[in-house]
Amino acid sequence: MDRYSFLxxxxxxxxxxxxxxxxxxxxxxxxxxxxxxxxxxxxxSIFRNETRPAPEPTEAETGANRKEVE
Structure with missing residues (x-):
């Protein structure tokens, strides 16, 4: 039996x-x-923040420790 027939x-x-x-x-x-x-x-889930915008993510949530530039 060849390979093709077996497979x-x-x-x-x-x-x-x-x-x-x-x-x-x-x-x-x-x-x-x-x-x-x-x-x-x-x-x-796409309608959760329909009446008001979602809150801004905190630094802990984004994982970024950026300094704000003034």
Whole structure:
């Protein structure tokens, strides 16, 4: 059996099975109980500062210790 035939047979059987199981696992992960709140939070995250602008980040948050130039 040459290499191409072996890899073709492997892809047609075991790799297809593995990818199917990965797909089913991803679907089950997304539709698991309790994930609705996390999905809603992620979907609405762009609207969090809609009524007022976000506060300026502090130096600790930005990681920069710059001196202000006057």
């Amino acid at each position: 073709r047979q492997l892809a047609d059987s075991w790799v297809l099975l593995a990818l199917t199981l990965v797909f089913i696992g991803v679907v089950l992960f997304v539709w698991r109980p309790g994930s609705r709140r996390l999905h809603r939070d992620a979907a609405e």
